Amino acid sequence: MESHNQEKANGSVRPSDFRCLIVDNESAHARAMSESLEKVGYKCDVVTAGPDASRQIERENFDIIVTDMVMNEVDGMQLLAIARQRLPECEVVLVTGHASVPLAVEAMQKGAFNFLEKPITPARLRAIVEKAAEAVSLRRTNTELRQRLDERFGFEGFVFTSAVMRTVIDRVRRIAATDATVLITGESGTGKEMIAQAIHQNSPRRGKRIVALNTRAVSEHLVESELFGHTKGSFTDAISDRIGAFEYANGGTLFLDEVGDMPISTQIKLLRVLEDHKITRVGDNRPIKVNVRLISATNRPLERMVSEGTFRNDLYFRLKVITIELPSLRDRREDIVPLMDHFRKMFLRRYDKPISYFTPGVVKRFYSYDWPGNVRQLRNFVETMVVLDTDCILGEDDLPPELHSNSSGQEIEESVKKMDANSSPGESALVGKSLDSIEKWAIGETLRLTGGNREEAAKVLGIGARTLYRRLDQYRKEDASWNDDFFNRSLDDNSESRL
Numbered sequence: 122m123e124s125h126n127q128e129k130a131n132g133s134v135r136p137s138d139f140r141c142l143i144v145d146n147e148s149a150h151a152r153a154m155s156e157s158l159e160k161v162g163y164k165c166d167v168v169t170a171g172p173d174a175s176r177q178i179e180r181e182n183f184d185i186i187v188t189d190m191v192m193n194e195v196d197g198m199q200l201l202a203i204a205r206q207r208l209p210e211c212e213v214v215l216v217t218g219h220a221s222v223p224l225a226v227e228a229m230q231k232g233a234f235n236f237l238e239k240p241i242t243p244a245r246l247r248a249i250v251e252k253a254a255e256a257v258s259l260r261r262t263n264t265e266l267r268q269r270l271d272e273r274f275g276f277e278g279f280v281f282t283s284a285v286m287r288t289v290i291d292r293v294r295r296i297a298a299t300d301a302t303v304l305i306t307g308e309s310g311t312g313k314e315m316i317a318q319a320i321h322q323n324s325p326r327r328g329k330r331i332v333a334l335n336t337r338a339v340s341e342h343l344v345e346s347e348l349f350g351h352t353k354g355s356f357t358d359a360i361s362d363r364i365g366a367f368e369y370a371n372g373g374t375l376f377l378d379e380v381g382d383m384p385i386s387t388q389i390k391l392l393r394v395l396e397d398h399k400i401t402r403v404g405d406n407r408p409i410k411v412n413v414r415l416i417s418a419t420n421r422p423l424e425r426m427v428s429e430g431t432f433r434n435d436l437y438f439r440l441k442v443i444t445i446e447l448p449s450l451r452d453r454r455e456d457i458v459p460l461m462d463h464f465r466k467m468f469l470r471r472y473d474k475p476i477s478y479f480t481p482g483v484v485k486r487f488y489s490y491d492w493p494g495n496v497r498q499l500r501n502f503v504e505t506m507v508v509l510d511t512d513c514i515l516g517e518d519d520l521p522p523e524l525h526s527n528s529s530g531q532e533i534e535e536s537v538k539k540m541d542a543n544s545s546p547g548e549s550a551l552v553g554k555s556l557d558s559i560e561k562w563a564i565g566e567t568l569r570l571t572g573g574n575r576e577e578a579a580k581v582l583g584i585g586a587r588t589l590y591r592r593l594d595q596y597r598k599e600d601a602s603w604n605d606d607f608f609n610r611s612l613d614d615n616s617e618s619r620l
Contacts, residue, residue: 139184141164141250144188146171151169158246161247184211186204186213213233235249235253281459293445304445305416321373331376348391350365350367350368355403356404375414377418380440487524502524
């Protein structure tokens, strides 16, 4: 009950989550401050000399430092400078019996969180330290959110092993830091919005908004309003002023999805905005300056639309300053198994399901399927299987109808023929082979993805480590060059693998 009340009294922060360093030449005063903070849950270290405090800050981590201002050898201002360099996330509170306005201003300018004058009451000390803890907590939260964004939209968040996707990501990496207009092309479900998010997240505009607008999802007569905004009374349903996507994204990035579906009349106005960097709300004559990076995407053939007169030639070339073409999943089949495993782990966590793995038969069916819906479809299939699974084995009984085991041999044969026409010899050679061949390929790919870590590979494959060792011995006996060839490739390619 006392702990609960302490946490309640200290707002949303938990004192036990914060480590404090108390520094004061007067040991009695240092101990009194430490005991006052420890009573409400803070973890405190006490130091009674500036040089000792300096060494503590150099080699250990602290969230909050409360230090006397005037000390021999190393004073509070020097400790503040050391802390700002060594522990940039830490907050420093300065304490002195010789307070003055100029001194307080100087301390705050150099990064002190607050300034306390002796004598200090326990309540005053706790209140200031609580505020410092809240500042540290907020900074931690922001850092965690940024890390989550980096994990999801940073380059490390992409799952691929194929050379074609490696080329795409290298291209995205190079253009992200620029302010160039980008056109992303590719079939539906290939991840165009994720690429747009990654470009923004790794650009100088990452601190600003990225606003996404799907022009296909907006009624034709409302596209201009969604893009540029409108004034009250400009049309029947305009009951108030409204800012558009360009204005809302000012300083950041605007992602226009399905740009090929934009009406010709809006295309003309969009071109003018890209040239003048000014928008005009519907029903208004006043131009508004905007600073927006434009990323657009389409799954339609814009070049053909230009020749047919359904898309403006000048806008097309204005949008495609830099083009990123995303390959379909059937053109990068070596990414199918890593994607399966990535989504499997994701949905097991999301639905709090026990560990389960795909059977070789399921892997074979995923690998040979044509994937008209690309990565989005694969993601949905894996989610369906995880949700429906009841025996911790993601087998053929969990497959969605499109991949069900009742599919006819003719359908599978046609799928194999399609893949033969679109895949490299190394990929298509697996299709139609025995499960032993598929298993050998899966083990090799998983070992490559784990950098040769056999224990980790065994976990991913859902088999025992001894079983994996027996398989490897068998493969070496069958082909002495198999192991050497795999490890040579893993050294070259492992840095680009993402699971």
